[in-house]
Amino acid sequence: MTGPSVPGRAAVVAGAGDGDDMDLKSMKRKATQSPRAIAGWIILGNLLVAAVLIAATLSNLAAGRADDIERAHRAADNLAHGLSIELASELRLVDNALTTVALRYLQVDGQPDREQQLDRSLQEQRLLLPFARALRIADAQGEVTHGLPPELSHYSVLQRPYFGQARQAGGTQVSEPLYSDVFNDWCIVVARRLDGVDGSFRGVVYAVLSQDHFRRLFAKLSVGEQGAISLRSGSMRLAARYSAVDPASAAGLGGQEISARLRQRLQADPQQGWYMTETALDGVERIVAYR
Structure with a gap:
């Protein structure tokens, strides 16, 4: 049985609102791939979805201070990195379980x-x-x-x-x-x-x-009073969302609404970057780091 071959892009966005997020690069993978590779499943078309957006609000920053903005950027990026590893580990567990059942199915046929x-x-x-x-x-x-x-x-x-x-x-x-x-x-x-x-x-x-599982996972992270985390597909459909302002909100799920700024940044650099923007779903201005 062959390992999964999933052309995909993955993205972790840290620091901006619930409507933003990103992709990674086309890749093939086997069942033994690392969690980092599995995190990169997010895709083209309607295959794997896993873009993460972690938000840190500008309201928590001292106005005009570049060092505060840089610290917020680094903090958001670190959160995104840690979360991507955790999500990748879960996805690998799922992939291993499916592969085990598929092999068993073949053996008992x-x-x-x-x-x-x-x-x-x-x-x-x-x-x-x-x-x-x-x-x-x-x-x-x-x-x-x-x-x-x-x-x-x-x-x-x-x-x-x-x-x-x-x-x-x-x-x-x-x-x-x-x-x-x-x-x-x-x-x-x-x-x-x-x-x-x-x-x-x-x-x-x-x-x-x-x-609901992803939302509860995201809720464990400290993202600030108006922070937010989103999980999106390669087509930018919202799969899960946690907002500190409204933790139980289901607003936007299944939709593709993202900020114009995110679209611009993804075109300029789909691998990584950061920016400030007013996010599409709730209008809150935030700083976003993605990778």
Whole structure:
């Protein structure tokens, strides 16, 4: 089984508002890649999403003092760096779990106790992903066969874009932000193709990560009274957001609203940079560092 090949750009933005964020550079990866490489999954099209925005407000800076601005820039950049490592570690855990289940699926193909072994494998990996809302298997027709809660007797992911992407690409794929009717929340889905011993497509194994998980993770960081952190896809869709002003806000989720200043900076330097701007979602002026 091949490792995931995900063309992507990743970005961590530190210091500005909830509407901003960035990308990284196209890359291929194997299941053994480092957390830093996995953080760079954020992408082109609708594959992996992981741009992070950490905000530090200008209201906390002494007006006109370049040294204060520089300190805020460094602090925001350090926060972004640490958070990117943590997110990358989580994503690698998810990728490892999906890969393990996919390998197990291949090993038990055709065995009489196949269903029981798959259930056991899914349960074992689920314990390693306490932050995931769900870990499931869907068959080649998109019907979820393993991992559904008792109250759900039927559920199909056939029409979800990540299902088709995993089927076609063969590696690990990450969805654009999507709204889950099951969890009543915005989520991203990490999915991997399942193959039979003959190489045919048999379905996907996938994990669901909710915006609520990311929001609670971001809330642990000190970003100031008006600071903010955002997680965006390569197409700039907002996957998760934490704002110190309104911690429970779901404003903008799934949307693509970002500041004109961020667009300009990304065109000038998609790798790293910083700037000051009034952010798109809440109009608060902040200093932003991204990488």
